[in-house]
Amino acid sequence: MTADQLRLPAETWDGKVNPGRVFLVDRDPYVRRLVGQFLAGLYDVEFFDDGYAALDRARVAPPAAVVTEILTPLLDGLALCRLLKGDPATRRVPVLVLSMLAADERARVAGADAFLPKPLERGRLVAALRGMTHSTDGRGASPPHQDTP
Numbered sequence: 001m002t003a004d005q006l007r008l009p010a011e012t013w014d015g016k017v018n019p020g021r022v023f024l025v026d027r028d029p030y031v032r033r034l035v036g037q038f039l040a041g042l043y044d045v046e047f048f049d050d051g052y053a054a055l056d057r058a059r060v061a062p063p064a065a066v067v068t069e070i071l072t073p074l075l076d077g078l079a080l081c082r083l084l085k086g087d088p089a090t091r092r093v094p095v096l097v098l099s100m101l102a103a104d105e106r107a108r109v110a111g112a113d114a115f116l117p118k119p120l121e122r123g124r125l126v127a128a129l130r131g132m133t134h135s136t137d138g139r140g141a142s143p144p145h146q147d148t149p
Contacts, residue, residue: 020044021061022129025054025068025077026098031120035067038122043129051075055083058090064133067125069118070099070107078103078110085111094132096125 022043024035032047039045046063048054052075054066066084068077075083077097084090096114097107104115114128 021046021063022133023048023054023058023063023066023068025049025051025066025072025080027069027072031069031118035120035125038120038125039129042126043133049073051077051080055080055090058084058093059087062090062093065094065096065129067096067098067129070097070101070103078106078112081107081110081112096128096132 020043022039023046024032025048026032026035027049029049032049036045036047043064046057048057050073051068054068055075058066066080068080070077072080077099081095081097084093084095094113095111096116097103097110097112098116098118098120099107100118102117104117107115113132116124116128
């Protein structure tokens, strides 16, 4: 697994969602560092520079949410989103897609729960994650992205 930093929880989660852990998938170490600073003290962040590494880890220990850039090596963020949403073990994990590209519709079609354009703003990122990870079902998942009328 390729990861800049890997913080494992003190207990084994055995496929249960860790409500305080978020996966960040981005090829750019600067963005990984910036998002890590944005989320410090709010979430335990695991960093990945490719989609396959995040997918493999999510299948073993699902996070509260996955934040992914579209342009990631080996497995792009939209393919990662489709695979997460298509797997019974991870389909309820909310996915937030980030990109400099105007790709909000493509993200929605891939099953993303939210889309944020880059450059990132801390307040918008934190608000989106809080909305996705604080649900009434207690599983850390939110309803899928819905089209507005």
